Amino acid sequence: MSEAHVEHPTPKKYVQIAIVLGILTAIEIALYYTEDIVGALADPLLIILAIGKFVIVVGWFMHLRYENKTVNRFFVGGMILALILFAIVMFERAAANYF
Numbered sequence: 001m002s003e004a005h006v007e008h009p010t011p012k013k014y015v016q017i018a019i020v021l022g023i024l025t026a027i028e029i030a031l032y033y034t035e036d037i038v039g040a041l042a043d044p045l046l047i048i049l050a051i052g053k054f055v056i057v058v059g060w061f062m063h064l065r066y067e068n069k070t071v072n073r074f075f076v077g078g079m080i081l082a083l084i085l086f087a088i089v090m091f092e093r094a095a096a097n098y099f
Contacts, residue, residue, distance in 0.1 A: 017060050024053050
């Protein structure tokens, strides 16, 4: 059995991806500094942006798009555990502000 050869992205594609990551980072920074204005939506939006950046970085820069599913599940599992930990910290922070 031979696997089909998959073309890797060109340098131009990597620059486009870096620009997208830069824009997402700028949005994250803006959300952080305008958290008082955005209110309760800031944390969920930051989580969504973090997940998006995670998918882009591991999919393109770490070339996991071309790996087998076991390796992909390993990274997704790590992201899920990180999100659970982040949710716990958010709930603790909210409870501390409530009481």
